[in-house]
Amino acid sequence: MKKYFAFILLSILTLSELFSQSEKVYNLKTDINNLVVYLDGVEETRLKNISLVKGRNKLIFEGLSSKLNVSSIRVSATNDVAILAISSKIDYLTNEQEEEKITKIKDSLKVIEKKITAIDDENRAFVIEKEMILQNQSLAGQNNGVSVLELQKAADFFRLRMNEINTKYSALSLKLAELELYKSKLSRELVELNAVYSFERNEITILVNSEKADTSTIELKYLVSDAGWTPIYDLKAEDIDKPIMLIYRAQVYNNTGIEWKNVKMKLSTADPNSSATKPSLSPWYLNYNNTGYYSTNNDYSKAGLYNQELQSQAQQTIANFDYKADILLEQSEKSISKKFDVVEVSVLSAEFDIKTKYTIPSDDKPYLVDVVEYNLPATYQHFAIPKKEKAAFLLARVTGWQDLDLVEGYANVFYAGTFIGKSFIYTRNASDTLDFSLGRDSKVYVSRVKQKDFSSTKLIGSKRKETQAYEIIVKNNRKLAIQIEIQDQVPVSQDSEIETEITNISNAQQDLLSGKLVWNLNLEPGKSEKINLIYSIKYPKSKPLYNANEAKRSQKMRYF
Template sequence: MSLITSGRFQTTVLGAAVALACSISAQANTLTEKMTLDNVTVFIRGAELFNSGKVTLPAGESEVIFTNIATGLNEQSLMVEADNGVVVQSSGVRRDFLSENVSPEVESLKKQIEAEVREQSKLNVQREVIQAQLAVLESNRALGSEKEGTSVEQVSQMLQLVNGKMNELLMSDIDLREKLVEVEKNINKLNNQLEEAQQKSAQAVNQVVVKFYAPKAASSNIKLSYVISSAGWVPTYDIRVDSITEPVKLGYKANVFQNSGINWDKVNLTLSTGNPSEGAQAPRLSPWYVDLYRQPILSSKSARYDREASVPMAAPAPVMEMQEDRVVQAEMAAAERRAKTSKPLSDYVVTDVGGVNTRFSIALPYNIAADGKGHSVLIKQVDVQGDYRYVVVPKLEPDAFLQVQLKDWEKLNLLPGKSNIFFEGSFVGQGYIDIRRVKETLDLSLGRDKKIVVTRENEKQVTGKAEFFGNSVSQQYTYTLDIKNTRKEPVKLVVQDQVPVSKDASVTVEGLKYDGATFDKNTGEVQWSLDLTPNELRKRGLSYTVKYPKDQQVIGL
């Protein structure tokens, strides 16, 4: 039988063959290359990752799939560069849902579970051995009691020996069962934790797909960078003072965190300052106002305004804090908007409200796991000269706080952050460095010093009760302060107190006596600056009289 083919059929077969050949050629020109993460610039919010690789391309167009790419990258920030005459035609991000993306936390939990399961198997084997030994002993006990010609004494000795051994084995079996219960609990806990970790890391693996054109076959060095949001760093400080006669040892550190889906292994870190957070540390006096009580008007609108007017105006600081919070939130939102633009995030680092923006390039390679936890990175250690003093506000707290006043603090490039304070070789607590409220000097709080003893007592014998003179009432207040330096060296001490400030002309504060202190009539703050020798005791007094109409009620006292 002969096969007859038409011209149309031949054309179809030829087209299919050509298409198949093109498909095979296209597949042959699709390469896969794992990128190496070399450098990372970490910002307060976000990071920019710089990768490198090398590809060998044939002449013409080629498609390369780059792996080891972080999750959550900003596609608009993706930049690909090639050398040796190779042209980057296009690039994009593809999510590979088939590849398993196992986080370091998941890997660690799986290893822990495997170890517990092995321990469980060992304990079960030991129990099986004990059960086999018990069976042998039981058979020997029965055989010994039935064996003829054996004296009662021999049978008794054998049974005693068998029973003792069985008792030992049974007690060992109890111990093994208790251990198995604990192992089972650990396995259940680890499985629950593993399930939670797998849910958190259940995200597609990113790949970057790039089309290249090479005029001729060539090898090309590839540079690839992009921005992610799941990283950042938090500034922290170690402040060490060995003696108030020596400089402050300041350690500037960063807690770097990232949850990008890939580990940063032996990368060169660059830390860039960004949006600071707000905080406060030591007690701070606010103006103390007194005013006359006003009967609220019945009108709902007027009553609301009247209530607002009758509240003491002693809290301008929270309003300022709210305004600063809005500034910080606006800066964070602006940073996120900048991260969505086509330029790299490093082009959008701006000067912070309270200081200068700085980039810290770390010479040593670091390993930062993708676990979302903070990894401490030392930025620098410096000895800082400053003037030491103690500050005490006995009206609020009897303890004196050691402070160091740093000049030229702008050169330190500090950000607001928590500080770990060590004084005379011991950890004394945590403080906070806030550079947004600095005037001439940066005052760092170094903790409490119990060796500065300050008491503030109300002199009841001098303080008079309310006295009525005509249409007015006078109330006298008198306080005595005892201040003692029990340290072995002289100290400078600032003692702060205050008197009320009147907001109504009919309420007056008069007869003010403050024993050589400075007085700010706008805020009512009274301040003594003292130089105390070792074991020196000083006494200071504060008194004033508040006078107001007798038919009115004063609020704020």
């Protein structure tokens, strides 16, 4: 029995000693050491060298983003320090130091609010005085008259005082409108600066145990949402005998609530939220990629890229509003209206190590980060459909692009130092060649002229026969030889009463189903080539044909 009580007493003393061990608490303010920015999300890494006491140490990392993914927290420590527990909480009482510009704008808004309140008070006083004067217009009772002199004095008082009240009220109203407009502008500026009125910060508490008093390096990693990057490219070509320069850039945005100050980063195409479940194979079915070709009004768009016109931004109207409430509303609308596109990314992720350190404010705006530059061998070919447009378009064909770890995105196209327009790189194409347009080439002349001597319209019995003849001329005014593809077409009948006859297509490659004609020409410098095209259509004269032969386009026009 004594042994039993001695064992219980020993156990109680041991537990008491264990629980009485004091924990050394460290409140840590740290900087971000490096980042891995994903297409959607970012991994932040913080390092802290700290002198630990023997036993338990509680490390509180303060001032972290409230958008931190708690389940992604990873901690490591050097010198045989054991990680016992990890927890996190949101600190709603933190008082982060605001940027000086934001503080000045908020102070200005407070001053303006006071002025607006003072003007409102003064205007209300004038309104009350005016109502009081109007309610006391009667100078005497109904049976008691007043003298002319008293009436004149009263009339002068009413007129002068009412005029004075109206003048001051109008001046104050004008001043009030100016203050409201200025308040509106400052409030919108705060929205642009992504200012917030309630600072929330995350705290991560790490309980560690050290066998001895020693210095340890604590590494803290975690994922944060509302940040990422999108690719943007510059494609530059100087001439048709030189390679293409592809400048790979990233638009990095940060809306985590924490500014990234002079930090080293990597850009990754991996998905940090991908499942840890082992993969499995599904059947691999081959089919045609119908999304690779984009047909526009001009047929010189090729698979892989399409040209876009630059669009102007719509102007925003300014309305009067209470700045604090409206900022929260606009920030909510701004978050809802964010545009996200789904793009295809290789399963085998790529990672780009950015050599230069960058500072990215937490304002949700895109900042350009240089990734890498490539000089790509390219072949050039001209393309023209003179029936649609009497111009030759220069196309560049790039091979070996699959090894560049490109992500689908917009590209700015330049030729000979001139901005041509925007294109879009589609990496989902299975082709080993990437084609894009460099715009119209003024040094290659293309024309399509109707030959009236060989064109005619005849009536043959109940039939009408129309003969169309065209001469296409292509001339190379460049100092280098060019390859050019010319396309045209002949009509295809869909009715047994309509007959077509092809007289001359100048050895073109003809597609019998669509009527498409293709000529591939090699032109030396200064040389030209003529192509003759003659065909006939015979149809009942009582059934006029729809004439879709000549190209037409829509044009905005102003009438007077």
